[in-house]
Amino acid sequence: MVNHLLLVLKPVLALVLLALFAGLYFLAKDKDRDFAEEINRYGFKLAFLAPIGFFLAEKLPYQFNSGYDRKIRGRIAELFGQRETCTYFAVHIAQKAALMTASAFFFSITYLAGEAEYSFLVFGLILSALLYYWVDKDLEKKLKMKKRQILIELPGFINTLALLINAGLPFSSAVHKVVHDSDPDRPLYKEMNYVLADIGAGKPIHQAYEDFARRCRIPEITRFVSTIIQNLNRGNGDIVYVLRTLAQEAWEKRKDIARKQGEEASSKLVFPMVMVFIAVAIIVLAPAIMTMGR
Numbered sequence: 001m002v003n004h005l006l007l008v009l010k011p012v013l014a015l016v017l018l019a020l021f022a023g024l025y026f027l028a029k030d031k032d033r034d035f036a037e038e039i040n041r042y043g044f045k046l047a048f049l050a051p052i053g054f055f056l057a058e059k060l061p062y063q064f065n066s067g068y069d070r071k072i073r074g075r076i077a078e079l080f081g082q083r084e085t086c087t088y089f090a091v092h093i094a095q096k097a098a099l100m101t102a103s104a105f106f107f108s109i110t111y112l113a114g115e116a117e118y119s120f121l122v123f124g125l126i127l128s129a130l131l132y133y134w135v136d137k138d139l140e141k142k143l144k145m146k147k148r149q150i151l152i153e154l155p156g157f158i159n160t161l162a163l164l165i166n167a168g169l170p171f172s173s174a175v176h177k178v179v180h181d182s183d184p185d186r187p188l189y190k191e192m193n194y195v196l197a198d199i200g201a202g203k204p205i206h207q208a209y210e211d212f213a214r215r216c217r218i219p220e221i222t223r224f225v226s227t228i229i230q231n232l233n234r235g236n237g238d239i240v241y242v243l244r245t246l247a248q249e250a251w252e253k254r255k256d257i258a259r260k261q262g263e264e265a266s267s268k269l270v271f272p273m274v275m276v277f278i279a280v281a282i283i284v285l286a287p288a289i290m291t292m293g294r
Contacts, residue, residue, distance in 0.1 A: 049099075064089075099134075
């Protein structure tokens with residue numbers, strides 16, 4: 001009797017769920033209008049659901065002030081800059097809300113509209129809850145990629161800077177030229193643009209560079225900033241020598257990164273190679289086994 005009742009109610013509940021989702025989408029319309037650029041830069045997954053994400057994030061009673069949330073804010077500050085932490089944290093929470101809603105809706109509608117077991121729905125809802133932490137792991141992955149890209153760009157930046165200073169340009173002019181002649185969307189040069197903007201706004205040079213090192217939290221950048229601050233008042237000759245030393249160290253680090261990337265690529269090929277070997281073995285041995293069986 002209960003199973004029969006559920007069988008009758010499932011299509012009705014599916015229609016109700018569809019109506020609720022459509023109503024939610026209508027209520028959330030244009031909620032992402034002021035975040036178009038941030039959504040694109042963040043790499044928002046299922047961007048068409050961004051309005052729902054922002055709408056639900058606004059309605060959450062939780063204040064996001066726990067130690068875990070502060071840790072996530074710190075990673076966002078490293079990834080997108082201290083000034084835009086609040087904006088991108090809102091985008092991050094909207095991403096969580098959008099993915100969790102989409103997952104819960106998919107598993108619920110599949111269960112109600114099909115022949116799936118109740119355990120399928122339970123599994124789907126648990127998976128939807130785990131997406132909350134998966135988005136944070138994805139943020140860590142983006143941060144790791146940014147740091148790796150900065151380390152790859154660093155030796156070229158330092159070498160060019162040393163060449164310009166050695167040619168007679170003052171340090172500040174050399175930095176302006178290197179940064180303005182490069183792609184502003186590359187992580188290192190984007191951070192350097194923040195440094196130049198801070199200096200242009202009146203912040204002391206040493207403070208601007210210290211903030212740069214604090215944002216990146218990369219030992220090589222910290223060493224570069226410390227060296228620049230210590231040698232800034234000693235003349236171009238000293239700075240050129242120190243920059244060349246730093247450039248050599250940065251090139252070694254870049255070679256190390258390239259070697260690790262090669263090792264990672266090789267390890268990823270192991271599983272496909274094993275599968276190919278098993279497939280070939282089956283193709284070769286199957287006729288012999290069948291013949292023996294006869």
